[in-house]
Amino acid sequence: GAGVSQSPSNKVTEKGKDVELRCDPISGHTALYWYRQSLGQGLEFLIYFQGNSAPDKSGLPSDRFSAERTGGSVSTLTIQRTQQEDSAVYLCASSFLTGGPSDTQYFGPGTRLTVL
């Protein structure tokens, strides 16, 4: 079946603009995760969804960041009033279940965000 898809693959925006990043998980996967990866760095956890609810929002860096998931499928990550420090690759991952240690995450190709 199809893997995790993300759009757009690249986004260049001006400081102060809002951006919306989209993630389409693997069909049937109930859990969805967002991460941020700055250049040459590891993965920074942002938020995860179990179905349509987000039990853990602790990783969102500021109130400019928000995310939603509808229909237990597609998720959007919105960054308002973008800043240059928001420039990074935003990775989405999905997994079949939550709560189990063996539940493997599968990643999308990422969205490279550049804020000028």
Place this chain on the structure above:
Amino acid sequence: AQKITQTQPGMFVQEKEAVTLDCTYDTSDPSYGLFWYKQPSSGEMIFLIYQGSYDQQNATEGRYSLNFQKARKSANLVISASQLGDSAMYFCAMRPYNQFYFGTGTSLTVIP
């Protein structure tokens, strides 16, 4: 606190040789999973191998094996017969429950 440590920022290996990438972890949860991911220059994270904390045997997937030493809290990745296409960043991750914790990664370069 949950923690994953990869102490090797960069590694080099000769083509066709084996290489070990180190990973140590810290968790108080008795049940957890350990994962390795590969990230080539294209940027996509590729799942390589999984080891459960209760698994008695080390996991293997083709040329990848996970050297799991529970008492030492280490989960090293061994790549046998390295190929040029193995050049990439490698991330170790741990999942005790709902969240994944990632290490900072090791950059592997395979030399022809």
